Amino acid sequence: MKAVCLLSGGLDSATATAVARREGFDCYTLAFDYGQRHRVELAAAERVARSLGSVEHVVMPVNLRKFGNSALTADIAVPKGREQAEMASQIPVTYVPARNTVFLSIALAWAEVLESSDIFIGVNALDYSGYPDCRPEYIAAFETMANLATKAGVEGRTRVRIHTPLMALDKAGIIQLGRTLGVDYSLTHSCYDPDELGRPCGACDSCLLRAKGFAEAGLPDPALTK
Amino acid sequence: MKAVCLLSGGLDSATATAVARREGFDCYTLAFDYGQRHRVELAAAERVARSLGSVEHVVMPVNLRKFGNSALTADIAVPKGREQAEMASQIPVTYVPARNTVFLSIALAWAEVLESSDIFIGVNALDYSGYPDCRPEYIAAFETMANLATKAGVEGRTRVRIHTPLMALDKAGIIQLGRTLGVDYSLTHSCYDPDELGRPCGACDSCLLRAKGFAEAGLPDPALTK
Numbered sequence: 001m002k003a004v005c006l007l008s009g010g011l012d013s014a015t016a017t018a019v020a021r022r023e024g025f026d027c028y029t030l031a032f033d034y035g036q037r038h039r040v041e042l043a044a045a046e047r048v049a050r051s052l053g054s055v056e057h058v059v060m061p062v063n064l065r066k067f068g069n070s071a072l073t074a075d076i077a078v079p080k081g082r083e084q085a086e087m088a089s090q091i092p093v094t095y096v097p098a099r100n101t102v103f104l105s106i107a108l109a110w111a112e113v114l115e116s117s118d119i120f121i122g123v124n125a126l127d128y129s130g131y132p133d134c135r136p137e138y139i140a141a142f143e144t145m146a147n148l149a150t151k152a153g154v155e156g157r158t159r160v161r162i163h164t165p166l167m168a169l170d171k172a173g174i175i176q177l178g179r180t181l182g183v184d185y186s187l188t189h190s191c192y193d194p195d196e197l198g199r200p201c202g203a204c205d206s207c208l209l210r211a212k213g214f215a216e217a218g219l220p221d222p223a224l225t226k
Numbered sequence: 227m228k229a230v231c232l233l234s235g236g237l238d239s240a241t242a243t244a245v246a247r248r249e250g251f252d253c254y255t256l257a258f259d260y261g262q263r264h265r266v267e268l269a270a271a272e273r274v275a276r277s278l279g280s281v282e283h284v285v286m287p288v289n290l291r292k293f294g295n296s297a298l299t300a301d302i303a304v305p306k307g308r309e310q311a312e313m314a315s316q317i318p319v320t321y322v323p324a325r326n327t328v329f330l331s332i333a334l335a336w337a338e339v340l341e342s343s344d345i346f347i348g349v350n351a352l353d354y355s356g357y358p359d360c361r362p363e364y365i366a367a368f369e370t371m372a373n374l375a376t377k378a379g380v381e382g383r384t385r386v387r388i389h390t391p392l393m394a395l396d397k398a399g400i401i402q403l404g405r406t407l408g409v410d411y412s413l414t415h416s417c418y419d420p421d422e423l424g425r426p427c428g429a430c431d432s433c434l435l436r437a438k439g440f441a442e443a444g445l446p447d448p449a450l451t452k
């Protein structure tokens with residue numbers, strides 16, 4: 001049984017991929033070079049793919065910089081030191097327009113080629129940064145669309161499923177789950193705005209959510225102590 | 227008012243873009259370099275974009291060849307001389323997995339950046355080649371998903387619309403519509419399997435549907451007579 005797993009190199013997608021593996025799937029991992037300023041995450045994705053036994057790891061270039069307009073792809077400052085209530089209350093400039101839709105669509109293309117009907121994505125609706133395309137109602141609508149879009153769906157041979165094993169977990173819960181599955185978090189990268197050496201800034205939304213997760217899980221962050 | 231128009235360089239998307247222009251939209255046209263064997267269509271898309279007054283024409287590379295498995299992207303023979311009943315009865319090898327989903331998703335990303343909520347696509351459910359992602363129920367499901375995926379949709383500022391002005395037309399009807407809108411069909415390219423000089427094979431599904439359309443419209447194909 002094959003599954004396509006979106007793997008960014010961060011903590012969430014590593015954990016979601018580990019869940020897919022535990023459920024018995026052969027994992028085909030997919031990362032995107034979309035012009036992100038934190039390209040260092042692509043190296044992390046490769047390390048994580050290898051450590052989790054990915055059958056094939058593809059890095060797909062999709063140059064969303066051609067459209068601009070996000071702090072993750074254009075030259076807008078990444079916000080720092082935000083409170084979590086602030087993160088949840090509005091969509092931040094780090095939101096990349098339609099990113100998860102683009103990523104899931106390309107995952108769907110690969111799944112169809114592999115004759116797989118299972119796609120894993122590490123979105124979660126609790127400790128997140130206010131992005132619309134992380135919510136359960138969005139994922140459900142994508143799944144409905146995907147089943148009308150594809151050959152297998154139309155022929156009734158199978159039903160595409162978008163798996164979101166982290167949807168109901170907070171960051172600490174994700175880390176605890178990953179630990180039981182043997183995820184090596186020292187290999188992951190979360191920061192939106194690393195320095196030239198790839199070291200995390202410690203103050204962007206992604207760094208703050210990660211730090212809070214490890215603190216609440218009662219564990220040190222192995223990426224900081226190595 | 228801005229619209230993103232998917233523009234492949236073929237007859238249908240040229241006509242759909244002309245409809246958007248007639249409806250008063252400023253058209254931002256989007257073509258894809260997805261590893262298609264008929265890359266000559268990209269030059270046609272640029273010509274058509276210019277002739278229809280596109281504000282900006284973007285060619286986005288998305289290398290679907292990385293996944294393979296379609297006659298349009300891999301080294302599988304393009305079927306020739308098929309009857310239309312045969313085309314409609316099964317999904318052909320020229321189907322590119324999840325292609326329209328990938329294209330519409332990237333169009334959605336651009337629309338969001340442009341603060342546009344209108345996307346035009348030249349799909350039609352009559353004279354088509356049996357692709358699942360050309361049917362009205364698929365388009366409706368994509369639209370629902372898109373409104374949950376985006377910032378504007380979530381904030382209730384606007385409603386994304388996927389316009390399919392050709393959905394209920396046959397090929398002859400599309401050509402007649404385009405003629406009234408001043409589309410220069412000599413600029414378009416339809417063939418899936420052109421020769422080295424970009425000349426159409428005359429026997430693939432796309433050539434046969436095009437020829438039938440011009441015949442039924444009672445018009446010569448200007449791309450053949452120029």
